[in-house]
Amino acid sequence: MPTIGWFEILIVAAVAIVVIGPKDFPFMLKKAGSWIGTIKKYINNLQNEVNDLDLNSINTEEPKIKIKNKDKDNDKI
Template identity: 60%
Template sequence: MPQIGGFEILIIVVIAILVIGPKDFPLVLRKIGSWIGSTKRYFTDIQQSVTKLDESVDEKISIEEKYSEKSKDENK
């Protein structure tokens, strides 16, 4: 995956200022930052949900294993 260096970022910023204009540039950056923050929160929520689901599945598996061990012991 290609990496973006400092010079490339500088070129992107200069082009963005020329296209958007210096007055609206801070507003656009603020909006982009807001989108990035929302996206990060969304993915964090998804990650937490998957983690909780994984923990509940592990808990259920351990309960089922204990139950199966008890039933095996009772059948002996």
């Protein structure tokens, strides 16, 4: 996975200032920060919902028994 160094970030910021303009650049940074914050909140809520699921209510013993019995039946054939 490629890494981004400080020099690359500086180049991207310089190009953004030239393209967007120095007056609108702080507004765009604030807007991008807001989007990132919203995405982080959404992902955090999604992770909390997944962690709150009660996975213990799923009975996993029965399928294992069926698989073992099925293997024993195949050995007899």
